[in-house]
Amino acid sequence: MSAEIPDRIKVLWFLPTHGDSRYLGTSEGGRAVDLDYLTQVAQAADTLGYYGVLLPTGRSCEDSWVVASALAPLTKRLRFLVAVRPGLQSPTLAARMTATLDRISNGRLLINVVTGGDPLENKGDGIFLSHAERYEVTQEFLQVYK
Structure with a gap:
């Protein structure tokens, strides 16, 4: 088996849907989420x-699907690039979206496909599954989703 080498590397940028800052790891110089700013960033990346x-x-973060x-x-x-989160949304709704x-x-x-994340955030979203259980749910989710 050989890996296929793409003709061109595909590079993605990060859209700051949680706000932006001048300095990594701080809110110094922070900027609140604003559709005009997100539009500016997206159009710059496009251009x-x-x-x-x-x-x-x-x-x-603001909802990635809405943004x-x-x-x-x-x-x-x-x-x-938006997230589908098995266990948080049904596979049929996710497929339709x-x-x-x-x-x-x-x-x-x-x-x-985001199977897990921060345990506190998972609990806040009503997901109380173990790591292994989340992957089982994801496997079943993807069978229906496809």
Whole structure:
């Protein structure tokens, strides 16, 4: 088995849906989430030729699906990497959301399957499964989702 070497490396940027800061690890110079700023970042990434943007998921982030839906019509080529979270959403709803956003963005949706994360955040979202149980749920989720 040989690895396929892509003709071009695909680089994604990070969309700061939880706010932005000048300094890593601090809120110094912090900037609150603002659709105009997210639009500016997405359009800059699009213009500069980035393959896409990662929209983070988590309790301190704006909803990645809503943000991607808002920004897709304001960009031309940029792809949007959003999270599907087994155990937090049903596979049929996730599949419908995926198909819809992919269709209205002209095929520019990328999916990030997030099985776990911060234990406190999982509990806040009503997920009380162990690491192994989350992966079992994910396997079943993906069978239905596909």
